[in-house]
Amino acid sequence: MELRAVIIWGILILSAVLPAVGLFLCAVIIVVQIGLMGLRPFVACLTARLATGRQDFASPRFSIHVATHAEPPRLVIRTLQALLDQDWPSDAYEIVVMDNNTADPALWKPVKRFCAAHPGRIAFLHRTGVKGAKAGALNIALAHTRDDATHVVTVDADYVVDRDFLRRAAEALHRTGADYVQFPQSYVATTTTAPGVDAELEEYFRTNAAAADEAEAVLLTGTLCVISKTALVSVGGWSGATTTEDADLGVRLCHAGFAGRFINRVVGKGLLPLSLRDLERQRYRWCSGNVQILLRHGRTILTPAGEFELHKRLVILTQLTAWFSLALVPFALLTVWLLTGQGHTVAAALAAVAILLALCDIVSRVVARGLRDGQALPVILHALACRIALAPQSAKATFDALAGCRLKFVVTDKSGGKGAGSLSICHLMVFLTALLLLLGGHPAEPLIRAALLALLLPLPAALLTDRSLRAYRATIASPVKEVSA
Structure with a gap:
């Protein structure tokens, strides 16, 4: 102990x-x-001090990373098909599927066959013995990113993005000049069956992420985030030290001086947890992982040892708590x-x-x-x-x-x-x-x-x-x- x-x-x-x-x-x-x-x-109530236009990518080149583990294959294929159908030049983005530690070939081989049918557009990787869970998988995908990529995009395996997702991402990067942007998570078929659950999950984005946008200190939430490849590499990539590798990366990006913005526009939808038990496990991971981050980075967030301005410290604290x-x-x-x-x-x-x-x-x-x-x-x-x-x-x-x-x-x-x-x-x-x-x-x-x-x-x-x-x-x-x- x-x-x-x-x-x-x-x-x-x-x-x-x-x-x-x-x-x-x-x-x-x-x-x-x-x-x-x-x-x-x-x-x-704090006054925003937003800076715009610090970066200008006339035509970003995206590397989309989809990390999977024991996912239903057709669910993943549906996600990949939506990514293939983007109204963005096909030679200006790639898709990297990283399947980690899936033991059952029936789950990952159909995805591999689908990817093989789209050579040059999707790279499929299957690895066992990957450490660090999703963070470890994303680091492997990062190592296989094309050299000319300017931004890394993460999309969960159950998210079907809109056809204009990449175009919206490019517009957001150009408009805000941010080093990374985070779109809200949203869910299919909640209007009539689970609007309350959807509203409870949305409260984080409508309150915490929106307030953090004012300080350019939005923490990542794992899917539908677009990150400058230079920024991602400079902070050491993803870390598996906590169970919320996305928020941990956001803290490290902010501490390194990179700006992150919240783009309050739904660009894709996934599935809600399909049972109360799954919803509880998800909340347990989110909450415990964020507390781990507080303990891990508390000195830089809460004390003068960190180079955060006060506004950033406060909005990071509200997101983690x-x-x-x-x-x-x-x-x-x-x-x-x-x-x-x-x-x-x-x-x-x-x-x-x-x-x-x-x-x-x-x-x-x-x-x-x-x-x-x-x-x-x-x-x-x-x-x-x-x-x-x-x-x-x-x-x-x-x-x-x-x-x-x-x-x-x-x-x-x-x-x-x-x-x-x-x-x-x-x-x-x-x-x-x-x-x-x-x-x-x-x-x-x-x-x-x-x-x-x-x-x-x-x-x-x-x-x-x-x-x-x-x-x-x-x-x-x-x-x-x-x-x-």
Whole structure:
């Protein structure tokens, strides 16, 4: 066990045994929560200092990298076909498909045959023993990039881009003069089946990425990003040190002085996670990976040791803490204190406040975004339910990353055949614990009762979100089965 893990677990145990220590810990957590809650509106009010026209690529030459691992072959082929059909000169871009660590030949050989039918336009690479997950695969693709390429484009294997994607990318680079640009992620068939889940995922781009655009410090999100090859190579390429290699690259690009812009235009759509379990795994990876980045680059982001201007520091922090949650600690402490008859202490009250603040943060961000965007009330409520349903995983991911737990890159299933079972043990555990404490502990403090009631919410929220994803899965069942065939 790492020293960091020993220290964190030691503090947690000491806090549970000595309420005075727990009181201090909960107070620190509350200060952090209030600071982060106030940071986002503050950043939104900062004046932009955008620079334009610093680079002028009259005709960019793109190298499109598609990293795959055990993907349904027809899904990948559909993505590649859309990339082949771009209204951009065919000799001005290439496609590099990098299949890493796929053991089943039935999954990668059909893609290889498709690529072989387009010589000179698609290069297919299949490697085993690749380390660093997606980052390792993208570095191999980078090593096989054509010499005259000016920009590297990353596209996920399930994303079908619009025919004008590359033209829009070239226009964005020319208009902004940025070293890299990030387009928003978007999803097919969400209008009628899962608009709330879509709105919850979109909130990051509409809030955090949009604010970061004002400081030219947008962090990458893995797909639909266009990066200057010179910039990418100069910072050492992709890193597999965290489970969010895209955001990590964005931090390193910003620190090296490169400018990144968010282009708020949908240029391609992919698939939502096809089950609540897959959605939770995705959120766990995003949250834990970003905490890893904070720990890894915290000195350069938060201290004068880094050469960031204040605006960039703040927007990078808001992006990395988009799903950050310290709620697991006050929940654990409050449970122990109620079970040991210490529910009347000031420490217990502060733990309850920390739990309620976590809920207030979720509600304020999702509802405010929905109202600003003019979303219908049912969509806002479903988006809120989705964020609450994912809250236990965000809290667990934050704690695991802080404690130095070994984290693994997990590819989101696109076949629809895995993870169809719904609820995780976290929802049931939190719900049953809160219910038992309410009924058996008879807490007298209104704050503590309110906190326990708040802890009951993730389970029904998860059931509602799971129902939306089941409807989504049924809607796209035919395409998914066809793609998986």
